[in-house]
Amino acid sequence: MTDITIIGGGVAGLTAAIGLQSIDSDFILFEQSELLKGIGAGFGLAANAIQALDYLGLKKDIEKLGHKIQSYNILDQHGKILLAPDTQSLHQQYNQSNFAIHRADLHDYLYAQIPKEKVILKKRAIRFEQNTEKITIHFEDGGQHTSRYLIIADGVKSPLRQQLLPTSIPRYAGYTCWRATINNNTINIDQGSETWGKNGRFGLTPLIGNRIYWYACINSKANNRKFKNYTIQDLQTHFKDYHAIIPQVLEYTKDEDIIWNDIIDIKPLKHLAYDNILLIGDAGHATTPNMGQGACQALEDVAVLMDELKQTQDIKKAFLSFERRRLQRTKYITRTSKFIGKVAQWDNPILITLRNFILKHSPSKWSQHSLEKLLKVNFMELNK
Numbered sequence: 468m469t470d471i472t473i474i475g476g477g478v479a480g481l482t483a484a485i486g487l488q489s490i491d492s493d494f495i496l497f498e499q500s501e502l503l504k505g506i507g508a509g510f511g512l513a514a515n516a517i518q519a520l521d522y523l524g525l526k527k528d529i530e531k532l533g534h535k536i537q538s539y540n541i542l543d544q545h546g547k548i549l550l551a552p553d554t555q556s557l558h559q560q561y562n563q564s565n566f567a568i569h570r571a572d573l574h575d576y577l578y579a580q581i582p583k584e585k586v587i588l589k590k591r592a593i594r595f596e597q598n599t600e601k602i603t604i605h606f607e608d609g610g611q612h613t614s615r616y617l618i619i620a621d622g623v624k625s626p627l628r629q630q631l632l633p634t635s636i637p638r639y640a641g642y643t644c645w646r647a648t649i650n651n652n653t654i655n656i657d658q659g660s661e662t663w664g665k666n667g668r669f670g671l672t673p674l675i676g677n678r679i680y681w682y683a684c685i686n687s688k689a690n691n692r693k694f695k696n697y698t699i700q701d702l703q704t705h706f707k708d709y710h711a712i713i714p715q716v717l718e719y720t721k722d723e724d725i726i727w728n729d730i731i732d733i734k735p736l737k738h739l740a741y742d743n744i745l746l747i748g749d750a751g752h753a754t755t756p757n758m759g760q761g762a763c764q765a766l767e768d769v770a771v772l773m774d775e776l777k778q779t780q781d782i783k784k785a786f787l788s789f790e791r792r793r794l795q796r797t798k799y800i801t802r803t804s805k806f807i808g809k810v811a812q813w814d815n816p817i818l819i820t821l822r823n824f825i826l827k828h829s830p831s832k833w834s835q836h837s838l839e840k841l842l843k844v845n846f847m848e849l850n851k
């Protein structure tokens with residue numbers, strides 16, 4: 468019988484596998500996909516994620532794959548700065564930098580660190596049976612696997628979490644999102660930005676390899692058929708009144724490169740540890756992407772879990788201590804991010820004028836407070 472089974476080969480599952488390997492734990496990871504690769508989009512790894520990677524001994528390698536982000540401004544739809552959060556002073560305090568990275572680069576790197584026989588692909592977990600000694604996982608193909616402990620890392624739609632907690636179904640945030648990566652040869656962006664306007668939000672982040680990652684969020688009902696078939700031309704029309712760089716970026720994007728999905732999260736859970744089962748990453752605390760913290764929190768999870776596992780042989784006890792250290796922080800992020808998303812997606816012109824006025828005239832209240840609460844805190848020491 469294996470000691471620990473991990474379900475899900477995303478950032479959370481792969482990093483947990485690397486962590487377990489580093490402490491010589493007996494583990495196996497099951498992933499539903501045929502191929503393990505990140506999607507064609509980027510994400511931000513903020514200073515707290517870099518600290519987690521540092522703890523896990525992965526910082527140096529992963530920083531090489533990332534583009535250092537010196538500043539990240541919030542702009543109005545004409546390109547004027549609404550907010551320029553002082554991330555520099557916070558970086559210095561944390562002694563780490565912010566990076567943006569392509570998902571495929573990160574996945575390739577993480578996957579390459581794990582022996583291939585420890586990762587079983589094309590295995591979709593559908594349910595489990597749990598008693599205090601062991602857990603048996605059942606797969607869609609009829610197979611099963613038994614281990615002493617289970618780490619559920621199968622993302623926001625996790626069927627295993629929904630077996631544990633049937634009411635914990637994903638919540639739709641009210642906006643839908645397109646993402647893509649393009650070549651940066653002609654455009655030459657070197658800093659990150661997010662533009663807030665009446666037709667939605669548009670984010671831009673440079674990546675290494677002279678690439679740009681962009682995303683666009685538009686208010687909509689859930690699973691809107693009209694948006695499912697949206698092309699670059701439709702997005703160009705939608706964002707035509709936005710400052711010049713946005714139509715330009717869209718012009719360089721091919722239809723086949725766009726990824727579309729509705730933005731969802733889950734209501735913060737009361738527990739992450741269930742005796743010999745632990746929920747990590749989006750499976751345990753999926754958040755909307757408005758603070759750029761979903762993957763960062765998955766990395767924090769793994770650093771804290773390894774910190775606990777290094778201190779005790781009693782894995783159930785480590786799972787419980789993990790829960791104590793992680794619940795409050797992840798709940799704060801889910802709630803704050805949901806709130807930021809609501810305000811950022813306002814489409815009422817009066818509210819937008821009011822919001823933009825407040826942002827311009829009392830920026831510290833908006834930007835510094837939530838940033839400081841996120842980055843000034845040493846998450847490794849929280850509720851230890």
Ligand SMILES: Cc1cc2nc3c(=O)[nH]c(=O)nc-3n(C[C@H](O)[C@H](O)[C@H](O)COP(=O)(O)OP(=O)(O)OC[C@H]3O[C@@H](n4cnc5c(N)ncnc54)[C@H](O)[C@@H]3O)c2cc1C
Binds near residue numbers: 474475476498592620
């Ligand atoms: C638009 C957008 C922008 C974002 N931007 C950022 C950002 O800038 N910074 C940031 O930190 N985060 C960001 N995030 C969040 C980030 O993508 C997630 O938090 C992160 O990918 C979660 O990792 P995970 O491993 O927990 O889950 P996932 O990445 O969802 O991985 C789960 C894995 O489990 C597999 N799986 C699922 N079900 C099963 C099953 N039943 N059996 C076996 N395998 C299964 C899946 O195939 C997948 O490989 C963003 C998210 C979105 C949607």
